[in-house]
Amino acid sequence: MSSKVFQPIKEGKVREVYDNGDSLIIVATDRISAFDHILKNKVTKKGAILTQMSKFWFDLTKDIVPNHMISVDVKDMPEFFQEERFDGNSMMCKKLEMLPIECIVRGYITGSGWESYKENGTVCGIKLPEGLQESDKLPEPIFTPSTKAEIGLHDENISFERCREILEKEYPGKGASYAEQIKDYTIALYKKCAEYALTKGIIIADTKFEFGLDENGNVVLGDEMLTPDSSRFWSLEGYKPGQGQPSFDKQFVRDWLKANPDSDYLLPDDVIEKTVNKYKEAYELLTGKKFA
């Protein structure tokens, strides 16, 4: 008996995607990127921690919006995946037709949002109160979509009107409704999860969701959800507006790379060890479970 051999249909910086007919198997590897480079080190168990974190959020929010998760148990997947290297870090998902919008939501002003605010007081066409400092909490979370850039280009921030136009062009007669739905879902998901995370000592400053359509044209939440790779997590304890905040997971990596510009992206073991522990800490704080 021979079992089917799978090749990834897509290999990103960190994740691999396998096609399984009506479903996809999305595998989070132990690769880590910083400053747009893949590091030479592997962060042991990072992939599993991030996949289990997504699972936690998908379960927590399935009453707000249906999501693509089918299973994170390799026993439910084709034989090819019943192997140590896929165990815990793979998610079988319903295949969707992805909408060409990155649904970013910001509860705090930082990153490209802060840059834009300093320039003209707005983010994605949304006027914000005067006098905000870097990393301040916003009065209300804001939906700041961007287009998915072609490889090598940076994503482009767009207004909600532009988002509606893009979807209306692709889905005549339906785009406006899709735009309203993904905006409302994005804000509702962020509110619930950010409030929850705050009770666990973690600020979710901003995050990105991706939605797609199922076979009946319903909007479904896809991709990964609220991992440190798709979000900015800050420690509540160390939060200090008026400056940039250290990233919860990659602070040691970034600090070390800045101090060692000639390292060629190979880091010492102790920096990697500290980084693994930050991922575990985030998982354990958020889920209240020990990472096994």
Ligand SMILES: Nc1ncnc2c1ncn2[C@@H]1O[C@H](COP(=O)(O)OP(=O)(O)O)[C@@H](O)[C@H]1O
């Ligand atoms: N349920 C799904 N159906 C189809 N495509 C999906 C689904 N969930 C996520 N995707 C897509 O899978 C890809 C995951 O690849 P990723 O490693 O994030 O690379 P990138 O974001 O650079 O495209 C993304 O293009 C994402 O839009």
Ligand SMILES: [Mg+2]
């Ligand atoms: Mg992606």
